[in-house]
Amino acid sequence: MQFKRPKTIKDTQTHYCPGCGHGIVHRLVAEVIDELGLREKTIGTAPVGCSVLLYNYFDCDIIECAHGRPPAVATAIKRCQPDKVVFTYQGDGDIAAIGTAELIHAANRGENITAIFVNNAIYGMTGGQMAPTTLIGQKTTTTQNGRDRKKQGPPLKVCELLASLEGVAYLQRVAVSTAKDVIIAKKAIKKAFQNQLDGKGYSLVEVLSMCPTDWKVTPKQAVDFVNNEMKAAFPLGVYKDV
């Protein structure tokens, strides 16, 4: 097996911090697009957050959306061009805070799109504030004594939330913190794209990912945090597959 750069990824350095999971997730999405031969018929949406700049890395048509609105934008693109492949790529703030309404309704309408949700339990781009998925007790710049269930509520679980919606075809939570997890994550992402090709409806893969910079830990400690803390709060697995 030869290690090559996927065609769907541009030959450039990313702005992501050392130990960040976005690069891995970008690569997995790009590999899947390559393997399914979709690069020339794919339109991706960029969110607001660290991955806003994903159009600098993906070599396919991309539209950068307002914060939280990718599901609405993707809905229209897919409805207008049903023969194209449309994916959203959103972080936890984008999908589970400011864009919750757009997420739930696009999912409930069963829009035939593929959603990649990168959950790193923090706001990266703005400097480490609490995310909707921040863990109980986790310290952020806006929960300096740790997230308090009584004040901020518990972390919001997107897969569990969407599982009750009839329009949703496929939900799986994966991680990119171990080699084995990466392999599972790629399979899930591939299925989420294949579902779109098969016209099955809304498919979402939630990826637990590392943010050493804003967690204020080393990359190694960040991996441990995903494996030990996040996986406990956000159990991996398939939440829906119809």
Next chain:
Amino acid sequence: MANNQTRIIIAGFGGQGVVLAGNILARAAVIEDKNVTGMISYGAEMRGGTANATVVISDEKIASPFVEVPDVAIIMNQPSLDKFEPDIASGGLAVINSTMVEDAGSRTDIDRVSVGASEIANSLGNARVANVVILGAFIKRTGILQPRSIVRAIDELFSTKKPAFIEINTNAFNAGYEGAKSV
């Protein structure tokens, strides 16, 4: 009815067909190629309460679709008469559903025509066509539109969705036309 312009208000309880009567009138005016505006419904209707529609029919350009001082008030019930009689232009006309209006008002500077619209509608077998009966009386008295234009408007309105209603509404119009009485 200055400048060949007739400003009409149709008023009654919600559910008495005020909107439909306004629609028929405005459509009949279009059939005759007259200028017409209608403020017939405002997109948030409820049953019960009072309802009114205003229609302006003119040979000339119409500036405002609103009717502050109606030349004609088509009145389906007592509260509507009480409310709108004071606004009618001097020399104007009240067309009154005498079945639902006991006190026809006190103005001496307006004309009145009455028709037992609800009673006639009941005798035709459908109380809901009282609105079209009263249009018959209005057209008979004013001659502002030709009866056949009203009949054609009824036909246009019901032909696609409720063709069964064409006949009874046409009968209602004719009965009102025949049954109009000066007061």
Next chain:
Amino acid sequence: MSKPSKKILLKGNEVLSQAAINAGCGFFAGYPITPQNEVPEYLSKALPEAGGIFIQAESEIAAINMLFGASASGVRCMTSSSSPGVSLKQEGISYIAAAELPCVIVNMQRGGPGLGNIRAAQGDYFQSVKGGGHGDYRLIVLAPSTLQEIYELTMNAFDYADHYRNPVLILGDGILGQMAEPVELTKYRPIVDLPEKDFVLDGCKGRERRVIKTLLLQPAEALIEFNEYLKKKYAGIESELKLCQKYRCDDADLVVAAYGITARIAEGAVDMARDKGLKVGLIRPITLWPFPDEDFRAVAEQAKKLLVVEMSNGQMIEDVKLSIECSRPVEFYGTGGGWYPTSEKIMEKIESVYE
């Protein structure tokens, strides 16, 4: 009977909807709000029948962002709302203006601020012509005053949007949306050159990939340069697209200025004044941005005074004063909160300010 009329009786909201279909609108997203509900109701049936896409969005925010996607797909698209809902759309409008995506936005204004009421108003003038959302952008704002004009301007709006790659706002009000009037549904003909849509995202087959974005971080000058570019683009629109109608202004001592339904009602007052021998005219901007300032300057040379009438407490009056550089006294008549003027009341005001 004379030859059958070509005109049909429709409500303003229905006229607008049919105009959109006739102009080739292929996508509509909206959310219910009175007094514009007939637009989504009409289009929910008629647009799919014409081969287009209708979506009842979960919010005004989602609706405007759906336009972002539809326009990026190269499809003529429209959303419609009334004042509180248009406030919600402002974020998306700013992004659409920044991305230079053509689309048509309708505001059938109602009383405000806040939830206000559902009666007609013109309280959103500032929001419409001065920005509304964040950043240094402009919308082309069209203000029809009759239902026939709603029909024509709605079709034109799609052309202007495509021609200038800019969102176009149709600023109506509850009266225009709700009133019924006979309209002739003439055939659609483009009124301006329609450039090829070389921005469309339809997959990068056989070409370099395309990106639609509004974040310009690097280099530091990028956003300055983009705003300079927009400034030039807007100046170009200003030099080409100022629409205005004058009525009996030639010898007028007093010129009434109003837009939309208010102008139409004011025209009745001008006729009343002329019948009484008063030299009164009417100037009606059809584009509120760009504001037809040269036309205002021209009438101010003749007139001794202007009278602005609005269904608000005075918003357009600021642009009138700026246009004529306060060279004449400008009187005002209007009320906010869902009030409408009558020709008679405007006439009273005319008589009280006429010299």
